[in-house]
Amino acid sequence: MKNRIITSMIGIPIIFILIIWNIIGLLILCSIISLIASYEIYKMLPAKKTRTITEKIIFLNILISICLPLIFSIFIINEISEYSGVLFSIYIVFVSLSTLVYVTIFSYKKEIFQNIGFWKFWIYTTFIGLCIAHFPLLYNHESNGESLTIMIIGLTFTFDIFSLLIGKRFGKTKIFPRISPNKSLQGYIGGFISLFPILFLLQMILGISSSFLIFFILIITIGFSSLLGDLYESYIKRQAKIKDSGSIIPGHGGILDRTDSILSNIIVFYWIVIWLKI
Numbered sequence: 001m002k003n004r005i006i007t008s009m010i011g012i013p014i015i016f017i018l019i020i021w022n023i024i025g026l027l028i029l030c031s032i033i034s035l036i037a038s039y040e041i042y043k044m045l046p047a048k049k050t051r052t053i054t055e056k057i058i059f060l061n062i063l064i065s066i067c068l069p070l071i072f073s074i075f076i077i078n079e080i081s082e083y084s085g086v087l088f089s090i091y092i093v094f095v096s097l098s099t100l101v102y103v104t105i106f107s108y109k110k111e112i113f114q115n116i117g118f119w120k121f122w123i124y125t126t127f128i129g130l131c132i133a134h135f136p137l138l139y140n141h142e143s144n145g146e147s148l149t150i151m152i153i154g155l156t157f158t159f160d161i162f163s164l165l166i167g168k169r170f171g172k173t174k175i176f177p178r179i180s181p182n183k184s185l186q187g188y189i190g191g192f193i194s195l196f197p198i199l200f201l202l203q204m205i206l207g208i209s210s211s212f213l214i215f216f217i218l219i220i221t222i223g224f225s226s227l228l229g230d231l232y233e234s235y236i237k238r239q240a241k242i243k244d245s246g247s248i249i250p251g252h253g254g255i256l257d258r259t260d261s262i263l264s265n266i267i268v269f270y271w272i273v274i275w276l277k278i
Contacts, residue, residue, distance in 0.1 A: 019149055023139055026149070027074055030135050034067045036248060036255040037128055041066075044121075044240040045112050055112060065125045069133030116239040124236050128256070131263035138270045147206035148278070151199075152222075152269045156262045158198045159191040159226045166190030175227075180234040183227075192223040214276050221272060222265055229264025233257070 018025035042059045113121055138152070139145045167187020175183045199215055202208070233256055237245060246254025272278065 015153065016150065019139075019146065019153070023136070026135060026139050027070075030070055030132050031067075033255055033259060034070055034129075034132050035063075036246070037132070037259075038063045038066045040245040040254045040256050041121075041125055041128065043246070044116065044236070044242060046115060058112070062125055065122070066129040066132065069129045070136070073133050073136040115241055116236065120236070120239060124232070127232075128263060131267045134267045134270045138266065138273065141270075141273060144206075144208060147208055148269075148273060151202050151206060151208065152265055153262060154202055155195055155198060155222055156226060156265050158194050159223065160261055161191075162194035163187040163191030163226075176231055179231050179238060183230070183234075188223070188227060191226070192219070195219045195223060208278070210276075210278050214278060217276070218269075218272060218278075221268055225264050225268040226261040229261045232264065233260035 015029065018029045038059075042062050045055070045058070116124075135149065139149045141148060163183075164187065167182065167184045167190070170186040170190070171182075171184030173185040174181065175185055175188060196219060199219060203210075203215070233245070237243070244253030245256035248254055249258050
C-alpha cells in the first residue's frame with residue numbers, strides 16, 4: 001500500500017501536467033501507454049526460451065492494433081469534419097478486423113493462444129487500441145476538450161482510490177470473486193458516491209456547465225464502466241494465468257493494471273459528450 005500511495009503521489013501530478021501542457025503532452029503520454037501496453041499484452045502469452053517468426057509477427061500485429069489508431073489520430077484528426085468521431089471509429093474497426101484476419105493466417109491454431117484463446121486475446125488487444133485512440137479525440141473536442149479530458153481522468157482516479165480504500169476497510173461482500181477477489185460491493189458503492197462531490201468540484205474549477213440530469217447519467221455510466229473495465233482486464237489476466245500485467249509501476253503492477261478503468265471510461269465518456277452535447 002505504501003508503494004502504491006507514493007507512486008500515485010508522483011504519477012498523478014505528472015499525468016495532469018502533461019495534459020495541461022498541450023496536445024503534445026497528451027500524445028506523449030498515450031504513446032508511452034501504447035508501447036508498454038503492447039509489450040504487456042505480448043507477455044501474457046506463454047513464454048518460451050526462443051521466439052519463433054510467428055511469435056514475432058504476433059508481437060508486430062499487437063503493436064499495429066494498439067498503436068496504429070493513435071498514429072492515425074495524430075496525423076489527420078484536425079483535418080476531418082465534425083463527424084470525425086464516427087469516421088474515426090469506423091476506420092479503427094476496419095483496421096482492427098483487417099489485423100485479425102492477417103494474424104489468423106499465421107496463428108489461429110497455435111498453442112501460444114491455449115490459455116487465453118485466440119479471439120479473446122485479439123478482441124482485448126484491439127479494445128485497448130481503440131480506447132487509447134479516443135484520448136486525442138476527446139482532447140480535440142471543440143473548445144473544452146482539455147477540460148473534459150482532465151475531468152474524466154480525475155473522476156476515474158477518484159473512483160479507483162475510494163473504491164480501494166473503502167473496500168479494504170469495509171469490504172465484505174465480494175462482487176465477482178472468481179474474476180477479481182478483491183472487488184467488494186462496499187468498495188464499489190464508496191467509489192460511486194465519491195464521484196458526486198468530485199464532479200461538482202471539477203465542474204466549477206473547469207467551467208463545464210450542464211444539467212443535473214446529464215451529470216447524473218455521467219456518474220452512473222462512469223461508475224459502471226470503471227467496474228467493467230477493471231473486471232475485463234482481471235478476466236484476461238486470469239485466462240493468461242498471471243496476477244499482474246507487469247511490474248513497471250510499483251504498488252500497482254503493469255500499465256494495464258493502472259489504466260484498466262480509465263481506458264474503458266475514455267471511450268464511453270467521449271460518446272456521452274458527443275451524444276449529450278456536453
